[in-house]
Amino acid sequence: VGEAAAIDDRLSSVEAEVIRQKRRNKIPLTDAEHKAYIEDKLIYDLVAEYERPVLKSISHGLDATFYEFNELAIQFGFVVMFGSVFPAAALIALANNLLEVRSDAYKLFKIHRRVRPTGLSNGVGAWRNVIILLSYAGITTNVLILAYTSDLSQQIGIETDSDKLLFVVIAEHLLIGLKLFIQWVIPDVPAKVKKQIALQEYMAQKQLKQRVLQS
Numbered sequence: 001v002g003e004a005a006a007i008d009d010r011l012s013s014v015e016a017e018v019i020r021q022k023r024r025n026k027i028p029l030t031d032a033e034h035k036a037y038i039e040d041k042l043i044y045d046l047v048a049e050y051e052r053p054v055l056k057s058i059s060h061g062l063d064a065t066f067y068e069f070n071e072l073a074i075q076f077g078f079v080v081m082f083g084s085v086f087p088a089a090a091l092i093a094l095a096n097n098l099l100e101v102r103s104d105a106y107k108l109f110k111i112h113r114r115v116r117p118t119g120l121s122n123g124v125g126a127w128r129n130v131i132i133l134l135s136y137a138g139i140t141t142n143v144l145i146l147a148y149t150s151d152l153s154q155q156i157g158i159e160t161d162s163d164k165l166l167f168v169v170i171a172e173h174l175l176i177g178l179k180l181f182i183q184w185v186i187p188d189v190p191a192k193v194k195k196q197i198a199l200q201e202y203m204a205q206k207q208l209k210q211r212v213l214q215s
Helices: 002-025 031-039 041-059 066-081 089-111 127-148 161-185 191-214
Strands: none
Touching: 066 089, 066 127, 127 161
16 A cells, blocks of 8 residues: 555656646646646646746756846845935835745745755855945945035035046045945954854864774
8 A cells, every 4th residue: 555655646746747847848738637737736837937947047057046146136236326316225125125035935935845955055156246346336326426416516515527526536435445444344254153163164073083083
């Protein structure tokens, strides 16, 4: 009885995978497959919708998370480059990201298949350089917007184009210096985390030496 149940489970999983593949590639289903699809339409559609970005990324030789990071980078670029025009954009982006984090967590824990941890994560990779470049571009664009399109220049007595350009250069360098100072003061990895990582590496090496000596 147990072997028969296991065989039925394997057959149903194979059938479900065939239906998902046909649905993705828009291949017509057989009558039996269509009946099974109608019964579990929500499940198949959710799986197809969840796996489509991953498959699209892989087909283009990209990492599965490329489009997610791309969306966040575009959002970050709009916020930092045009924040002086629409200051509420940062709050709206924060609220949107908080909501998206909770909704993604709900989908991963309640709806989608469990993700297997790989332990290969090493930060955001090349996207870190993109974020840094956008932060520098944001400083430049905001200073230019304030100097040439707002009333700030008139309020501080800057009227000629040469004075505005001088203001842009000075303000840009001061803000970049402030950014670099904050980046230096606040490390990417907190000291407590570094100590914990060092402790874990030490314990792992110690256990490895003990196993070598025992063998």
